[in-house]
Structures are given as structure tokens and as C-alpha cells.
Amino acid sequence: MMTCVYWEDKGEESxxxxxxxxxxxxxxxHTVCSCTHLSTFAILLQTEEQEEEDPLLEMINLFCMCVGLAFLAVAILTFLLCRWNPKINNTARLHLCICLFLGHLLFLVGMSRTENAVVCAVIAGLLHFLFLSGFLWMLLETLQLFLLVRSLSKVQIIQKEGLKPLYLLLIGYGAPMVVVGVSAAVFADGYGNKDQCWLSKYRYFHWSFIGPVCAILTLNLVSFGVIIWKLQPTLANMKSDISQSRDTRLVIFKIVAQFFVLGCAWILGFFQSSLTVKSIFIIFNSQQGTFLFIVHCLLNREVREEYKRCFSCRFGTKEPPGN
Known part of the structure; x- marks a missing residue:
């Protein structure tokens, strides 16, 4: 790293x-310096000892990313093709999986494409947009949960909960597009560098991603607190409807667990100070798709029944009578 300095002469201490x-x-x-005074100037090159890439860690990362992408693809197909309860709005979950799939795939194949500065900048901009969109879709799913809890508290017939898909799409993709557009307009050179196609730390440009992510995680935490607080008396009144109470608790568990897995993975990414933390970050970050598949597909009774029907048709087995 280049640093602009001047010779400060203080008698015995210079x-x-x-x-x-x-x-x-x-x-x-070239390096261009700007100083507010006259003196003897110089440019110092600060050399940092570069860590050698661990081949085993790279292989683990590649394998884990491929597994996570495979489960994300299955989850996307499930959300698109399965027959769901008409009261369930899966728009946020579907687009969360799409953003994570595209983001992780681009991260895997394009993060190191630094040969062409323009291509590298485009890749960095797309990663910025996709990962921001992923976090925002997670927030929108929490909003959907809040609206569901509000409808439960009013003891009314639950319609298809939440905002309309069109509004969700406008927010889920529009807001990240604005952030990326403003960031590129303010400092276009912040996208990509000679080491990787990601956001530069120069002029704290990487905070255009970290800042919104921290804000979204904070809003999620506050929202969960409000939801749990409002839900306590509601669940107490729903004891007569044990099935609905159990389903509501399961939905809350899934979304809260999803928040911690997706959020904690990126928080670990900010503190990769040791090989152990790096390994945990790789596993958590790459297996987000696996986790989403388990929580929203395998733990869903309707989806399991759809899987059984598909496998029965595929392999020519007949379901037992009465099913």
C-alpha cells in the first residue's frame, strides 16, 4: 500500500x-499525493506479508459451494413447481434463493476475474446487488411474518399473508439497485481491484455494502422482538386450535433460524482472523442453500408429500390406498 508522507523535523526526534x-x-x-503544507515529501510502500493460499481450504470451499448451489437449485425448483397452500406467499423465499444462487455462482466463477478491469468492476457491481437483494428479501420475509402475526392477533380469517408480489419485487430489487447506482455514481472506481472483483476498501467504499447489511440485520432483530412480544397473547388464545398454533410456531422458528444462519455467516466474514474462523465462515456461507432447502422444503409436510408423489410417478411405484 502506498502512503504519502513528509519529513517532520522536531530537533532530536525526526x-x-x-x-x-x-x-x-x-x-x-503512479501515485498522486495531496498535502496541505510545504516540506520534503516521499511515498512509502508499506509491504504486508501475504498469506499463502491453502490448497486444502480452497478444495473444501469449492466442494461446499457446489453442494450449496445444488440445494439452492432444488429449493428454487421446489418453490416454482410444487403445489402450495393458496394462503402461503413464497415470493420472498423464492427470490431469496434465486439471489443467493446467482450471487454464490458468480462469486465462485467471477471473483478472481481481475484480468479486465471493466469486467471485474461489472462482476463486483453484480455481487453487490445480488447479496444486498438477498438480505433485503430476508427482511421482507420477516415483514410477511409480522403481517401474519398481526392478522392472527385480530382473530380474523387469514388470507394470503403479506404484501402483493409486485410490491415485493419492486422493494426487493429496486432498493438494492438504487444503492448500487448511487455507489457507482459517487465512486465508480470502488468496484474491483487487482486482487479480487469485490468492493474496494479505499475511501471506505466497502461500507456501501456493510452499512445496509448492518441496518437490515438490526431491523430484523427489532422485528423479531416485536413479533415475539405480540405473539405471546395470541398463541395463548389459540390453544383451542392446536394445529394452527403449531404451524405458526414452526413458521417463526424457520424464519428466526434462517436469519441467524444467513446473518451470522456474513458477520463471521468480517472477522476472519484465524484459519478456524475462515473454515467456519466457508461452511456457514456455502451451506446457506442447504439450510434453506432443509428448513423450507424437507421440514414442510406439503413439500414432502409432493416429493413422494413425484418419486412415485418417476419410478412407477403406487401409493398405498387411502393416501
């Missing part, structure tokens, strides 16, 4: 100092 000097721009051959 040293290079960065006070009043900043690097305006830098590339592989």
Missing part, C-alpha cells in the same frame, strides 16, 4: 509523518 498528506489516487505505476 520522522516520516502522514499529517496533512493523503493519496489522491493510485495505480500500478
Amino acid at each position: 520522522q516520516w509523518s502522514v499529517d496533512g498528506c493523503t493519496a489522491s489516487s493510485s495505480n500500478e505505476t
Whole structure:
């Protein structure tokens, strides 16, 4: 890393100092400095010991990412093809899986494509958009849950809960597009660098992703607190309808667990200080698709019945009479 400095002479104590000097721009051959005073200036190259890539860790990452992508693909097909209860709105879950699938796939095949600066910048911008969209869809699913709980508290007939799909699509993809557009307009060079196709840390540009993510995670935590607080008296009044109470608790468990798996994976990514933390981050981050498949597909009775029917038709087995 290049640092602009000047020679600060204090009699017996003299040293290079960065006070009043900043690097305006830098590339592989030139660095432009800007200083607010006159003195003897220099550019210092700060060399950091680069960590060697661990081949075993790379193989584990590749294998885990492929497994996660496979389960995301199955989950997407399930949400698209299975026959669901008309009261269930799966728009948020479907598009959460789509964003994660495209984001992880692009991350796997495009993160290291740094040969062409323009292509690298486009990849970084798309990753920024897809991962922000994924987090926002997670927030929208929490909003759907909040609206469901509100309808339960009013002891009314539950219609198809939540916002209309069109509104969800406008919010889920429109808001991240605005964030990426504004970020690119303010500092277009922040997308991509010579090491990887992701957001640059120069001028704290990476906070255009970290900031919205932290805000979404905070809103999710607050929303869960409000939902649980409002749900306590509602569940107490639903004891007569044990089935509905059990289904509601299961929905809440799924979405809360989903929040912790998706959120904690990225929080670990901010603190990769050791090989152990890196390994845990790789496993949690790459297996998001596996987790979503288990929670929203395998733990869903209607989906399991659909799977049984599909396998029965595929392999020519007949279901037992009465099913």
C-alpha cells in the first residue's frame, strides 16, 4: 500500500509523518499525493506479508459451494413447481434463493476475474446487488411474518399473508439497485481491484455494502422482538386450535433460524482472523442453500408429500390406498 508522507523535523526526534498528506489516487505505476503544507515529501510502500493460499481450504470451499448451489437449485425448483397452500406467499423465499444462487455462482466463477478491469468492476457491481437483494428479501420475509402475526392477533380469517408480489419485487430489487447506482455514481472506481472483483476498501467504499447489511440485520432483530412480544397473547388464545398454533410456531422458528444462519455467516466474514474462523465462515456461507432447502422444503409436510408423489410417478411405484 502506498502512503504519502513528509519529513517532520522536531530537533532530536525526526520522522516520516502522514499529517496533512493523503493519496489522491493510485495505480500500478503512479501515485498522486495531496498535502496541505510545504516540506520534503516521499511515498512509502508499506509491504504486508501475504498469506499463502491453502490448497486444502480452497478444495473444501469449492466442494461446499457446489453442494450449496445444488440445494439452492432444488429449493428454487421446489418453490416454482410444487403445489402450495393458496394462503402461503413464497415470493420472498423464492427470490431469496434465486439471489443467493446467482450471487454464490458468480462469486465462485467471477471473483478472481481481475484480468479486465471493466469486467471485474461489472462482476463486483453484480455481487453487490445480488447479496444486498438477498438480505433485503430476508427482511421482507420477516415483514410477511409480522403481517401474519398481526392478522392472527385480530382473530380474523387469514388470507394470503403479506404484501402483493409486485410490491415485493419492486422493494426487493429496486432498493438494492438504487444503492448500487448511487455507489457507482459517487465512486465508480470502488468496484474491483487487482486482487479480487469485490468492493474496494479505499475511501471506505466497502461500507456501501456493510452499512445496509448492518441496518437490515438490526431491523430484523427489532422485528423479531416485536413479533415475539405480540405473539405471546395470541398463541395463548389459540390453544383451542392446536394445529394452527403449531404451524405458526414452526413458521417463526424457520424464519428466526434462517436469519441467524444467513446473518451470522456474513458477520463471521468480517472477522476472519484465524484459519478456524475462515473454515467456519466457508461452511456457514456455502451451506446457506442447504439450510434453506432443509428448513423450507424437507421440514414442510406439503413439500414432502409432493416429493413422494413425484418419486412415485418417476419410478412407477403406487401409493398405498387411502393416501
